[in-house]
Structure formats: C-alpha cells, structure tokens
Amino acid sequence: MTVSQLFVRPAVAADRAAVERLWLLFRHDMSEFQGQLPNPDATYRSERLESAFQDAAWAPYLMTSGDRPVGFAFxxxxxxxxxVLNSFFVVRAARRSGLGLRAVREVIARHPGPWAIAFQDANAAAVAFWRRVATEVAGDAWIEERRPVPDRPGTPPDVWISFTAA
Structure with a gap:
C-alpha cells in the first residue's frame, strides 16, 4: 500500500474506539519483543491507553490516510x-512508506524541547527507525543509552534515545 496522504491530529473522545483497536495491534506487535501474552479476554494491558485519554500531561495523536486510521502516538x-514518546504505532500496510517518519516529525514539532524515546534492542526495525528519527531531528546531537525496565528484573534494558527538537 502506498500512503500519500497523512494527517496527524490530536485524538479526541470520538476517536477512542479506533485508537483502542490500533492499541491491540500495537501490543500484539510488541508482544514479540516483550514476551507478554494477551489477557484471558484477548486484550492487553491498557494503562497507557487510559492515561493518554484521561491525563492532562499526556497527548494522544491519531494518524489517518483519508478516512483510514493508520497509527497513533502517545x-x-x-x-x-x-x-516522552510513550507509544508509537503504524499499521503494517503503511510501514516503510515514509509515513512513520513524517508522523513522528509532526508530533515532535508540536512539542519543541527535550525528548526521550524508548525501544527494545531486539526490535531491529525499531532500532533503525528511532536512530534515523533522532538523526533527522537533531543531526548528531543525540544520545543513546540503556536503562533497566522498572519493576521487571530479568528483562533486557530498554534503549533510550534523547535529543532536543527546536
């Protein structure tokens, strides 16, 4: 699929159902790297989804192409x-089209200043993507470090990229 149109906008209450469905796809993708099975009802943990729509210190974004939801960012x-870019997801059909990079740049531009983004070393596509994002946004003025995952001993550390966006 070629995605030529991209719209990134704040997600509102009316978008909640679509974002919840995208959330399930996101958590399913992440389960490969985090080893988390679905709950008995086939959902996944959703505290971050809840916070994105309820906490004033969070901002949820919905990405669309035409009338089709293609991703979200929290x-x-x-x-x-x-x-902190807490969660970022693009549906598989729109990946490797440039949409993700365009979307994350739009989200970051809405909140200038220092940023931190976490991902897992085991997710090779994420490693390459987030390093590219940091370079495109901040040139060579970004750092990468590994930090332990809180309350999850034995889990490989998360990789964090930090930079400042103008």
Missing part, C-alpha cells in the same frame, strides 16, 4: 522538562 510528561 506523548507523556508534557508537564515535565523532557517529553
């Missing part, structure tokens, strides 16, 4: 010095 820590 930004948190809007009331802190460093914004």
């Amino acid at each position: 930004v948190r820590a809007l009331d802190e010095p460093v914004r």
Whole structure:
C-alpha cells in the first residue's frame, strides 16, 4: 500500500474506539519483543491507553490516510522538562512508506524541547527507525543509552534515545 496522504491530529473522545483497536495491534506487535501474552479476554494491558485519554500531561495523536486510521502516538510528561514518546504505532500496510517518519516529525514539532524515546534492542526495525528519527531531528546531537525496565528484573534494558527538537 502506498500512503500519500497523512494527517496527524490530536485524538479526541470520538476517536477512542479506533485508537483502542490500533492499541491491540500495537501490543500484539510488541508482544514479540516483550514476551507478554494477551489477557484471558484477548486484550492487553491498557494503562497507557487510559492515561493518554484521561491525563492532562499526556497527548494522544491519531494518524489517518483519508478516512483510514493508520497509527497513533502517545506523548507523556508534557508537564515535565523532557517529553516522552510513550507509544508509537503504524499499521503494517503503511510501514516503510515514509509515513512513520513524517508522523513522528509532526508530533515532535508540536512539542519543541527535550525528548526521550524508548525501544527494545531486539526490535531491529525499531532500532533503525528511532536512530534515523533522532538523526533527522537533531543531526548528531543525540544520545543513546540503556536503562533497566522498572519493576521487571530479568528483562533486557530498554534503549533510550534523547535529543532536543527546536
């Protein structure tokens, strides 16, 4: 699929059902790298989804192409010095089309300042994508570090990329 049109906008209450469905796809993709099975009702943990729509320090975004939802992004820590891209997802049919890079640049541009983004080393596509994002947004003025995952001993550390966006 070629996605030529991309719209990134704040997600509102009316978008909740679509974002919830995208969330299931996102969590399913992440289960490969985090080893988490679905709940007995086939859902996944959704605390971040809840926070994105209820907490004033969070901003949920919906990405669409025409009338089709193609992804979402959750930004948190809007009331802190460093914004965190908490969750970012693009449906498989729209990946490797440039849509993800365009979308994340739009989200970051809406919240200038310091940023931190986490991902897993085992997710090779994410490693390449987030390093490319950091380079496109900040040139060579970004850092990468590994941090332990809180409350999950034995889990490989997350990789964090940090940079400042103008």
